[in-house]
């Protein structure tokens with residue numbers, strides 16, 4: 001059942017307490033609750049999304065940025081971005097970031113996962129070994145417009161009965177034939193890739209989305225909602241886990257089967273113990289924050305804050321990786337108005353499209369941000385490789401991504417109120433930059449210090465620069481003749497290499513792919529935070545199942561890799577407890593205890609007024 005306040009929780013022994021309901025938490029919790037008699041509780045800080053239209057309408061996904069469905073974090077000043085701090089969105093919602101994200105469904109490359117297997121010493125993370133899980137999670141469905149998808153993806157690569165629906169774009173754009181045509185014009189540099197989820201990502205092709213019948217498919221809709229019917233599955237929203245609690249020792253190793261949680265900073269504070277495990281799935285920003293608040297981290301950092309170090313591991317919150325994203329607009333010449341511009345500039349048209357979506361789940365509002373994208377590599381003789389090792393996983397991984405959007409879309413500057421545009425997104429997908437997550441204060445209700453280190457390495461700024469140049473070459477193909485006019489705004493002045501780099505540092509943001517901040521490494525390695533089975537090194541009863549566990553960010557949009565990690569994690573956990581796992585004798589079986597009696601404020605909002613705010617937002621931006 002779904003609960004909205006800790007005091008409503010039923011009296012139950014929870015075998016597993018999962019912190020966070022995003023891609024990792026939703027999937028692992030739902031799978032664990034398949035075992036009858038195993039009680040699972042998910043504790044989610046964020047708010048309900050039921051009936052919230054912008055979380056359902058694919059096209060309105062971007063309108064959720066900066067709203068109450070977003071944690072609205074800000075990064076530390078980024079040296080690679082000329083000292084700018086940028087908005088760092090994460091989903092504050094049932095379903096986590098998958099309830100607000102852009103739904104692009106890319107698995108990553110064979111080399112990405114084979115590298116995971118190599119660094120962890122666990123062949124179960126290899127591309128080949130994960131194939132059953134990629135298929136198990138997925139249900140390939142027809143696009144919203146039921147068009148013939150021959151040549152747009154390879155059906156046999158996909159699952160047909162998993163919880164997560166995947167489909168191709170369900171509305172045609174005038175730019176579709178131009179982008180696909182350009183892959184024929186310039187096949188050597190920009191090959192067509194019929195299905196970038198085959199293990200070889202290289203090339204340009206059609207985007208697959210987690211969209212089902214014109215609606216967003218999220219961790220909530222795919223995994224959590226169906227499981228809520230089970231009597232052994234509970235979800236508590238509006239409630240923040242403030243730390244994990246040591247509940248004992250096993251052969252001198254601390255056991256962490258307790259969680260403390262509260263609906264607001266003023267309490268009341270509750271605690272509850274899992275009989276089997278606590279699973280942290282709070283995402284790559286907050287999983288390390290919770291570990292640090294719980295005394296699992298670098299004693300050098302924790303001591304000055306007055307936090308007692310229980311497990312001294314300096315790797316917690318390090319190795320943080322993200323993808324740097326830049327949008328570069330071009331003016332275009334077209335009689336058919338470009339999609340994003342028409343919607344952004346004409347509220348009446350947008351209203352009509354919303355009505356169309358509501359009545360038939362068709363039209364432009366079934367679309368994600370682009371119908372095509374591609375993954376490309378720098379030439380092997382690129383000058384950067386004279387003194388830098390290639391940070392990519394191998395030849396099936398891109399160094400950069402190009403995304404093609406039919407209209408003006410930018411996360412750095414506001415959209416112009418008139419004009420017709422085409423946006424080229426460039427994304428550094430195999431970065432060598434590394435960042436950190438550190439505590440700012442000891443309050444779990446304060447944001448941590450988030451430093452994704454965007455464009456902080458020579459390789460990354462070089463790659464961003466070359467990606468922009470490659471993108472311009474692609475848009476110079478014959479298929480774009482007479483359509484693309486010229487670079488717009490500050491992009492128009494970015495001509496020489498130095499100017500392009502300056503432009504990139506000035507306007508790059510993130511594509512919100514934080515990962516690797518509690519990485520898994522080999523079992524006997526002193527590096528990293530997790531063992532290859534995702535248990536936290538130096539602890540008993542505590543695991544991490546989310547994007548922070550990645551050893552390297554995949555050269556992809558990472559939701560699929562998080563889901564696949566969670567699918568395998570569920571089987572690893574089920575196997576552990578099928579074979580008579582030892583139990584912590586201190587595990588509590590009681591109703592949660594309120595440690596303080598202060599009652600909390602309510603997060604309840606009038607959905608009507610929220611929707612109005614969201615719609616205004618999307619129309620204005």
Ligand SMILES: Cc1cc2nc3c(=O)[nH]c(=O)nc-3n(C[C@H](O)[C@H](O)[C@H](O)COP(=O)(O)OP(=O)(O)OC[C@H]3O[C@@H](n4cnc5c(N)ncnc54)[C@H](O)[C@@H]3O)c2cc1C
Nearest residue numbers: 020022024045096097101102103104241283546547557559
């Ligand atoms: C704007 C945006 C667009 C994106 N677009 C795409 C895309 O198109 N394709 C793609 O593949 N990926 C995309 N991503 C990334 C993708 O959403 C994430 O990689 C994925 O959701 C990560 O899963 P996770 O489980 O690690 O974390 P999340 O999905 O972020 O889930 C973490 C959950 O933990 C909760 N939580 C955090 N702290 C606490 C606490 N203390 N107590 C209780 N709960 C807590 C959060 O509220 C959240 O619900 C996007 C992300 C964003 C923000």
